[in-house]
Amino acid sequence: MEGQVIPIESLRFEDISLWHDGGHPVLKNTTFDFPMGGVIWLKSDEGAGKSTLLNALAGLHNPTSGSYVINDIDVVPMSFEEFLPYRLSIGYSFDYGGLINNRTLRDNLLLPLLFHHLCTPEQAYVRVDEILQRFEITKYAGERPAHVPGRVRKLVVVLRSIVTYPSFLLLDDPSVGLSDDILSNFVSWIDEAREAGRLSTIVVSAFDDKMVRPFDHTIVALEGHQLFVGSQVEKRVANL
Amino acid sequence: MSWMFSRIDNMGRFLTTNIEYTINVVLMVYVSVRAAVLDRAQGFRQIFSVISAQIYFTGWQAVPLISVLALAVGSILMLQALSNLTLVGGVEVLGSFMIAILVREVAPLLTAIVVIARSGTAVASEVGTMRVNREIEALEVMGINPLSFIVFPRVVGGLISVLCLSFYFNVIGLIGGYFLTKFFHEIPLGFFLDSLANAFSKEDILVFVLKNSFSGIMIFVVCCYQGMLVKKSPHEVPQVTTQAVVTSVIYVTVFNLAVTALYYLSQLQKLGLV
Known part of the structure; x- marks a missing residue:
């Protein structure tokens, strides 16, 4: 294993402000400790900034102020190379797009494994072929993204987020475009990975509970540019 | 008075915007070199495969177009030079004329324009489309x-391709131009080669390397930079591509002009005229 991976044990926003690219605030002076070691359902109204928040958690979008603390270290001032060991333990699935168009689906899945030498090339091919077989898309393996059905593209984006065996998984609208059979297969994969101790925390951003229903999950609500865990949201509603 | 301040304001805005853009482009050269040096995972094989693909598309595939252009420009320049120099009895300066016009000026500029038209547009639209499809985010x-x-x-x-293409342009422009001109005008090959050899100086190598290296680097950095400016929508891709062409042409032309001006200033200084 050549790529150095630092497992993510704690995540904390400290007085963070986060803005959309379009110029709308997502978070304002928010301090929040993410509950680790389980499944988190990130909920909000449409357009409140769930995807931007997931981007920030993946280190793709920097906050305008405040600190994003991973394992008690502020990662905001880090360069791409300094953040890389954390990034390698994060799996991220896009809500749309995100496949490398001039590579086949198999090469898309192989890319992170081979680029960072996370395993030997032989192990990488075996791992990718197992995943392709399990989700019954082997016949599309040699095709480029533009030549396969939309549901296959979406599935490969989701699968690429797990191919490196990340300990921290971020899923942006994972159920959109996927059939119930594929979702249940994916849920089984997550269960197996958690039992094997490979996967620790999963954050799912979705407008419905289709993906998180099978799991014992915590709700984190994005409301009024602040974050609340489920019980706090209920308290807030009760106090209104 | 207000019209005067308004003009000064506009000029200031124009200057600051362009200076900021140039700084960003130069910064991109630095950060891309830095990233390549610091990237421990990206092996030489991976970089080499992309570089060789780029040389194939930018360099090798442009050879037919460059050949036609170089032949045409070389012949036109030689025919025009001969028809005028014969009148004044100065055929012996044919080599100096061809080196000054073709090697120092026309070849770097035309090669750069061909590369901008063929490959700069392709790179800007490719990177822009990658932004739209979130491939850049996926890589991160x-x-x-x-x-x-x-x-x-x-x-x-791009740098290697432009240097090679420009060298090829010179060879085809001079030698091919000579053989085409032979249909209309008899000049001994030995006389032509001697004339070129006498006119060629080591400063020409410096001018060649300076102009073509700048073009090779700036065309591709500007086009990548413009592509990266795309936010989310496909309608931005043709806009940034057009802007990439305009900006690259301006950078290349201004730099070529600056190098030429400095070169002739230094020549005049050598002659003690300045």
């Missing part, structure tokens, strides 16, 4: 730095 998520994975190999491939 996978821990692959887009600057070392996309920008650096394209710039290096």
